[in-house]
Each structure stands twice: as C-alpha cells, then as structure tokens.
Amino acid sequence: MQIQKHLLQMPVTLALIAINCIVFFVMVFSGLNIWSGNPDTLLHAGGNYWPYTIDLHQYWRLLTSMFLHGGLWHLFTNMLGLFMAGLFLEPVIRGPRMCLVYFCTGIMSDFASIWFHKDTLSVGASGGIFGIYGAFLALLTTTVYRPTIRKPLLAFIALFVGLNIILAFFSGGIDNIAHLTGFCIGILLGYILYFTLSNTAGNQLPDETK
Template sequence: MPITLLLIGMNVIVFLLTTLTGMDIWWGNGEQLLHWGANYWPLTMHSQYWRLLTSMFLHAGLWHLFTNMLGLFIVGMFLEPVLRRYRFVITYLLTGILADYASIWYHKSAVGVGASGAIFGLYGVFLALLTTSLFRPSARKTLLVSISLFVALNFVAALFAVGIDNAAHLTGFLSGIVAGYILFFTLTKADGARLPG
C-alpha cells in the first residue's frame, strides 16, 4: 500500500512543518492554517481554488491528524491492493475535493482543514464494492458488516461532537459510493482476489 503510506507521510510532514513554525500541536490556529492553505469560502471561491486540495493535507491538532491517519491506514490496507495506485489516489483526491467544496459551501464563514472527506470517500468506495460481486462472498459479508458499523458509528459520534464537519464527511462518503459503483466496471475478479484476508 505505497500510496496510502505516501499520503500518511505527506500529512505527517505537513503537520510537523506547521507545528515547527508555531502552530499549536493540540488545537491548531485558524489564521495560521489559512496561511498554509486552509479552505475558506471567501478565499477559495475567489481564485484560490488550490485550497480545495491543500486543505486536505492540513490538520487542526495532533488528535485530528491521528484519527484521520488511522482511518486512512485501515481503509488503504484493504482498498489500495484492489484499486491499485492510480485508481486509489485519483479517487482519494476527487472525493476529497468534492467534500471540501461541500464543506465551505455549507460553512461559508469557517476555516476548513483535514483529510476526512477524502477518507470517507474511500470508505464509500469500499462499501459500494462490497455490495457487488467483485469479492468472494465469505470476505464480502464480514467486511460489509464491519465497514457499515464503522461508518455508522462515525456519523453518530459526529452528531454529538463539536467541530466535526458533517457536510464534508457526508459528501465524501456519498461521492465515494458513486465512484465505487463506477469503478466496479473497471475492475476484474483478479482485482477482487487481491483483497487482503
């Protein structure tokens, strides 16, 4: 899973750079995050469109980074061997950009950062593929229950937590489901056989 590890490495390096230049390691800082490329409607939608991408590699604190990278590691372990490098990274970036756009459209006065929209996109892809005939039935049933439970618990927890970007999570997840069904037609049984476990 080289792309998964590369993405985790990039997120960690960017986080270390932000903290070394004065960012609070636990909470982050909106003004500093804007300087690094955070997502913010008045800036992003007035010619600074690149923020839709750069904000995916920024995190507001160590716990934010850790939970996102753990989620990315888990889904990448299963999904990257199946999709392989190009499909995996393109899906990650596209669902992440869509999630980031939904985030600032819904929260026009908030500063947005984090990889969670893209990560939820990958979980959406995985869940969609688990409902197809791509994988062997024995693996499909167990993983479908596990992934559904994981996603459901995350959405329930988000309802009671402060500062969780539900717009980004939901958009990433739904766009991932659509992408998963599209990707199904580009995959073969040999791809499905690469599912670990």
C-alpha cells in the same frame, strides 16, 4: 512477512499518510498548536475558506486543505481511518484508482463544505477518506470481493460510519457535510470503477484474508 506483503500492496495509502504527517509536524515546528491548531496559521498555510478560495479565486486551497489538520487527535483519527480502508481497498483497485477516489472526493467534499459553511475555515483529509470508504462499500456489494470476506468488511464499514455518526452528535467541529459528500461521491465512483476491474481483482488481497 505477511505484514510486509500488506504494506507493499498499499504504497499510495502509505504515501498519503506520510505526507499528511510530515505536513502536520512541519506546521507544529512553525508554530501550530499541536493539540488544537491555530486558525490563522492554518488559513495562511492553505486552509479552505470561502472568501479566499472562491472570492479571491485561490482554488488551490481545495487541495492544500486536505493535508492540513487542526490538532494531533484530528490527524491520528484521520490517518487511522485511511490506513484501515487502504489495507483492504488499495490492493484491489491499485494505486492510480486509489488516488482518483481520494482526490476527487476530497476536493468535491471540500467545496461542499465551504458552500454550506461560508464563514468557517475547513481543513482535514476526512472528505477524501469518507470517499474511500464510500468506494469500498460500493465494491463490497459487487462480485469483486470474495463472499467469505464481504460480511466482516461490511461490518467494519458499518462500525466506522456508526462511530462517526455518534461523534457527530456529541462532538463539535465535525464537518458532516464534507463527510456525507465524500461518502456519496465515493459510492458513485466505486460503482464506476467496478467496470474497470476484473472479477478476480479481490484475489490480490494477502492470503490470510482468503
């Protein structure tokens, strides 16, 4: 029952995960390499690439690229990160605000990505996911969340950010610009959203987190 309560309080998170997974497996059945992706296939499907997105005015790629992933591991890590953040953030800020953070930070981080890497194809939901973590961090420094759960949740965010910093040093193909942009804009949005929330909004979390 408690698991069901969690899931019922995060419909937007689950919908985003479902859409990302459906798009990925449709792409795989259409010829995408399940492990490493195919740049040409991803570009044709709506990948974010400066000569197309900006020079050819195909701005919709800033949105569509958020639902494309360059392999199963890329999809899995992004969706796991989204699920974990949505578990504790969406019940508090609710679905419409969750959408606002995800899409605003995702689109803006996608633009930053191709601005700094004009010759690189960009895909993935990580900009929006880092935006969600930024908003989550901002709200954890306010009175929205109960003091008893702030420290473990802050530790969770620190672990998430720390692991991504380590991966950035030892792995190639990680879009640090998109991550940083999404995270910083997410923090800003989190503080703005704070003024739209009641001080008891954190009480919407399931009982076992109290």
